[in-house]
Amino acid sequence: MRDIKALVLTGYGLNCDHETAYALELAGADAARIHINSLIDGSINLKSFQILVFIGGFSWGDDHGAGVIQAVRLKTNIGSQIIEFVENGNLVLGICNGFQSLVNLGLLPGLGRNYQRRSVALTYNDCGNFRDQWVTLKVNPASACIFTRGIDLAELPVRHGEGKFYTDDSTLTELWENNQVAIQYALPDGELAGSRFPFNPNGSISDIAGICDPTGRIFGLMPHPEGYNHWTNHPDWTRRKETAKRRGVSPYTGLPVGIQFLQNAVNFLRT
Numbered sequence: 001m002r003d004i005k006a007l008v009l010t011g012y013g014l015n016c017d018h019e020t021a022y023a024l025e026l027a028g029a030d031a032a033r034i035h036i037n038s039l040i041d042g043s044i045n046l047k048s049f050q051i052l053v054f055i056g057g058f059s060w061g062d063d064h065g066a067g068v069i070q071a072v073r074l075k076t077n078i079g080s081q082i083i084e085f086v087e088n089g090n091l092v093l094g095i096c097n098g099f100q101s102l103v104n105l106g107l108l109p110g111l112g113r114n115y116q117r118r119s120v121a122l123t124y125n126d127c128g129n130f131r132d133q134w135v136t137l138k139v140n141p142a143s144a145c146i147f148t149r150g151i152d153l154a155e156l157p158v159r160h161g162e163g164k165f166y167t168d169d170s171t172l173t174e175l176w177e178n179n180q181v182a183i184q185y186a187l188p189d190g191e192l193a194g195s196r197f198p199f200n201p202n203g204s205i206s207d208i209a210g211i212c213d214p215t216g217r218i219f220g221l222m223p224h225p226e227g228y229n230h231w232t233n234h235p236d237w238t239r240r241k242e243t244a245k246r247r248g249v250s251p252y253t254g255l256p257v258g259i260q261f262l263q264n265a266v267n268f269l270r271t
Contacts, residue, residue: 002030004029004270005051006053007031007032007034007051007053008031009035009039009052009054011035011037012036012070013061016056016057016226020055020095023229023259026255027259028263029262029266032049040077040078046085049090050091051090051092051265051266052091053092053094054070054092054098055096055226056097057097062097062162065100065162066097066122067101067102068100070097071101074101075105079105079116086115089217091146091218092107092218092219093147093220095226096158096224099222103118103220104118106118108211109180110214115213119171121167122163122165123166124162125164126164127197127198127203131158133201134155134157134158134234135185135209136153136154136186136199137210138152138185139151139183140183143216144179144212145210146268147182147212147219148219148264149268150264153186153190154183156257156258157223157228158223158224160202163204164202165204165208165209175211178214180212180214181206181211182221183208183209183210184206185204185207185209195207202222204222225257227258228257240252
């Protein structure tokens with residue numbers, strides 16, 4: 001039996017539970033898909049897990065804003081349990097809609113270890129429409145983020161209509177000073193996107209694609225790491241396979257970078 005237990009939230013419009021659980025299993029965790037109501041009614045105890053994952057989708061149809069109702073429902077019913085989960089040294093990951101929920105809960109950015117105050121937002125894409133594409137991400141090597149350790153560049157898919165990261169100047173300065181900006185949108189060569197569309201698909205300030213709390217144990221990002229769980233997920237996999245074949249090398253070795261994000265979490269908890 002695997003020693004690291006991950007809880008993947010499901011229910012009410014969330015739609016990435018199967019692939020997220022699968023990706024966590026590939027990363028070495030024992031993943032369970034748990035309906036939100038099972039946490040609220042107490043039939044499942046959060047204390048049985050070390051990783052809590054808020055997944056992508058459209059919780060409650062994104063009514064009143066993406067991730068808003070999910071955040072209110074959880075905060076009202078089990079907010080204190082989630083805070084205790086964090087304070088006990090466990091890990092929290094929010095992907096896409098899950099990132100939006102973490103921001104609305106106040107778990108991110110968690111400035112001053114205050115995990116209940118909202119200070120950043122994820123709002124409508126500048127382009128005015130839903131974006132479904134792959135992006136290049138540059139990892140901030142100075143970030144405290146547990147999930148991004150040892151990664152420099154990553155390619156992951158995004159699929160969202162409200163992914164623009166926004167905050168006031170003083171909060172943005174504090175995020176940089178605390179090294180809480182974990183990943184940024186970039187050009188294919190690794191240079192930051194500089195707000196250029198479509199490399200920055202939503203107009204996020206400072207090209208921010210994901211942030212962590214001051215401890216690095218809570219991480220939210222708009223791209224989907226679980227969406228790159230096998231090398232054939234990548235839209236250029238056939239081209240890359242043929243290029244490698246002509247060079248006489250193996251096209252892919254090891255796990256895709258999406259799984260590496262999750263494997264970092266599992267390895268951290270085992271040390």
